[in-house]
Amino acid sequence: MPDYTLYCAPDTYAMGAHAVLEEAGADYAVHWVHLFSDNPDPDFLAASPHCRTPALKGPDGTVFETGAVALYVAEGHPKAGLVIPPGDPRRGTFLQWFHYLASTLQPxxxxxxxxxxxxxEPDRQAALKAASMQRLKGVYQTLERALEGGPFFFGSQPTVPDYILALQTVWDVIFPEGDITAYPNISRHRAAICARPAVQRIRAAHEAEYTRRRQAPASK
Structure with a gap:
């Protein structure tokens, strides 16, 4: 029996935590779930009270929220080097970007x-998206500067915030005009993370599950 079960929906924010599990070499299984269901999986609901992915069941119980899952796994597998540890002078910056991605980028x-x-109302939705995109432009400018020395936040060694960021920037729709190329450092960062074998494996798994769902016959 695996040490961890990851409750996950394909091509969602959960990919960041999924990538950390894979990169850390954790012993885990994926339990694919459906979001926005009127009858959520009871085990998933027990692990994630708002039925949002990811959620993780492990030897210490359950954890939900991407950042919490990713950090919990990374700290449990220190040999993977995915965390800037307490006592390191870079620890504050590590925590800064970790929380910035959750509290400023993700919303x-x-x-x-x-x-x-x-x-x-559709017109208010359109106005909200436009205002949100204006805020995102400032966020991307901040991240662009942070990644100047790259390719990762801390040079050549990726840490948890790199996976959380890159597994969102794979969605071009979140950029102005749907184009990441206006941000060369973020583009380089995404390419570097997505070239890693662990990330390629989890993205292939998400694509396979997404394709399976699209091809599955509609239930009656």
Whole structure:
């Protein structure tokens, strides 16, 4: 029996945590779930009270939220080198970017996909997305400067924030005009993370599950 079970939906924010599990060499299984279901998987619901992915079941119980899952796994597998540890002078910067991605980048990314979470009227949804994209431009400028020495936040060694960032920037729709190339450092960062074998494996798994769902016959 694997040490961990990752509750995951394909091609979602959960890919960042999934990549950390794979990169860390953790013993895990993926339990694919459906989001926005009227009848959520009871085990998934027990692990994630808002039915959002990812959630993780492990030897210490359950953990939900991408950042929490990724950091929990990375700290449990220190040999993978995915964390700047306490005592390292870079620790504060590590925590800064870790929380920045969750509290500043991710909320506006969600708005680009799900403005209906906030407004039911189409015109207000469009206005919200436009305002969100304006905020995202400032976020990308900040990240572009942070990655100047790259390819990763801390030079040549990727850490948890790199996976959390790159597995969002794979979605071109979150950039102005749907084009990442206006941000060469972020583009280089994405390419470097996506070239890693562990990331290629998890992206292939997500694509396979996404394709399987698209091809599955509709239930009656």
């Amino acid at each position: 506006d990314v969600i708005i680009q996909y799900h403005p209906e979470f906030y407004h039911s």
